[in-house]
Amino acid sequence: MKESILIKGVRFLDGRVSYVLTKNGAERKIEGEGWLAVPGFIDLHTHIREQGIGTETLQTATSAAKAGGFTTLCMMPNTVPPIDSVQRLRELKQKIIERALVSVLPIPSIAIGMGDSELADIEGFAKEGVFAISDDGHTIYNLSLLREACLEAKRLGLLVILHAEEDGKEPEAIEKRIELAYQTGVRLHIAHISTKDGVGLVREAKKSRIDVTCEATPHHFTLTENDIRDTNFKVNPRLKSYKDREAIREGLADGTIDIIATDHAPHTKEAKECGWNVAAPGMVGLETCLGLVWTELVHKGILREKEAIEKLVTNPAKMIGSKVDETNLILIDPEKEWIVNPLDFKSEGKNTPFSGRRLKGMVVYCCSIA
Numbered sequence: 001m002k003e004s005i006l007i008k009g010v011r012f013l014d015g016r017v018s019y020v021l022t023k024n025g026a027e028r029k030i031e032g033e034g035w036l037a038v039p040g041f042i043d044l045h046t047h048i049r050e051q052g053i054g055t056e057t058l059q060t061a062t063s064a065a066k067a068g069g070f071t072t073l074c075m076m077p078n079t080v081p082p083i084d085s086v087q088r089l090r091e092l093k094q095k096i097i098e099r100a101l102v103s104v105l106p107i108p109s110i111a112i113g114m115g116d117s118e119l120a121d122i123e124g125f126a127k128e129g130v131f132a133i134s135d136d137g138h139t140i141y142n143l144s145l146l147r148e149a150c151l152e153a154k155r156l157g158l159l160v161i162l163h164a165e166e167d168g169k170e171p172e173a174i175e176k177r178i179e180l181a182y183q184t185g186v187r188l189h190i191a192h193i194s195t196k197d198g199v200g201l202v203r204e205a206k207k208s209r210i211d212v213t214c215e216a217t218p219h220h221f222t223l224t225e226n227d228i229r230d231t232n233f234k235v236n237p238r239l240k241s242y243k244d245r246e247a248i249r250e251g252l253a254d255g256t257i258d259i260i261a262t263d264h265a266p267h268t269k270e271a272k273e274c275g276w277n278v279a280a281p282g283m284v285g286l287e288t289c290l291g292l293v294w295t296e297l298v299h300k301g302i303l304r305e306k307e308a309i310e311k312l313v314t315n316p317a318k319m320i321g322s323k324v325d326e327t328n329l330i331l332i333d334p335e336k337e338w339i340v341n342p343l344d345f346k347s348e349g350k351n352t353p354f355s356g357r358r359l360k361g362m363v364v365y366c367c368s369i370a
């Protein structure tokens with residue numbers, strides 16, 4: 001049996017003003033005056049703990065995704081144990097089928113044990129249908145291993161997503177990795193860019209037609225190091241200066257930064273409520289992303305609505321090699337004001353630096369036909 005949901009009064013970026021969704025169940029009607037209807041967001045960078053590190057499961061992460069308007073999550077490999085073998089990848093895929101409420105695409109580890117010495121079975125991963133491999137969570141310093149990984153990924157048509165930081169230093173690490181992309185011809189994606197110099201390097205690489213893309217997180221385009229109040233602000237890469245934050249906003253506006261990704265990283269209370277040096281780095285992001293994009297970028301005139309949607313849907317869809325799925329529809333109320341309360345989060349992780357912050361722009365409906 002099919003449910004039809006008639007959504008009246010919503011705007012589409014292509015000019016339509018009403019829409020009928022069909023899904024199993026009963027008939028529903030939604031009045032959506034002033035709302036915006038767009039395809040569900042794709043997060044290219046999510047940490048779903050599922051196994052190990054105490055908090056968050058596929059169920060809670062994908063409920064958080066739906067609340068935040070995401071209908072696809074790309075899952076980073078640094079679980080415990082990590083996704084570093086075909087066997088583990090298969091096990092995870094089975095769990096995803098059983099438990100996930102939205103589409104989840106695993107991104108396996110480049111190296112065995114998330115280490116620095118031995119390449120994982122990248123060809124085996126490719127045969128399992130993954131679109132990318134990554135070192136996020138444990139930066140690979142070993143450039144000859146990275147080079148090997150890039151050549152293998154190039155041969156197999158995979159995207160390589162790199163955490164380009166070495167001892168907290170970003171521009172040098174980005175420079176080395178862009179050089180590898182140039183030498184090997186692989187498609188390279190730089191995760192969570194956070195510095196003015198880093199943005200400049202990617203801008204130059206794109207001008208030289210090197211196949212590189214990059215992402216910025218909502219926390220890096222919103223906060224600076226001056227905002228740091230407690231360990232909920234501890235994140236890798238760390239929050240930087242005002243000048244860096246402005247460069248990220250410019251990079252988003254001029255297209256140097258292709259996508260917005262959350263780097264959603266839930267942690268337990270215990271892992272955060274301790275001294276700065278021992279606190280775990282990372283913050284949750286799925287449920288505040290849209291609010292921050294609209295408050296900080298769209299309402300401030302840095303991105304138009306259409307450009308924001310390109311960075312949340314169209315561009316990440318290109319990277320994962322899929323078409324934008326219009327059956328995964330979400331509704332946004334761009335004028336809705338709300339105050340972030342982590343206790344309302346569907347995520348198990350309550351570790352957000354945005355608690356108490358007033359945002360303008362909210363996801364009001366998410367129809368994921370996963």
Ligand SMILES: [Zn+2]
Pocket residue numbers: 045047076136137263
């Ligand atoms: Zn990450």
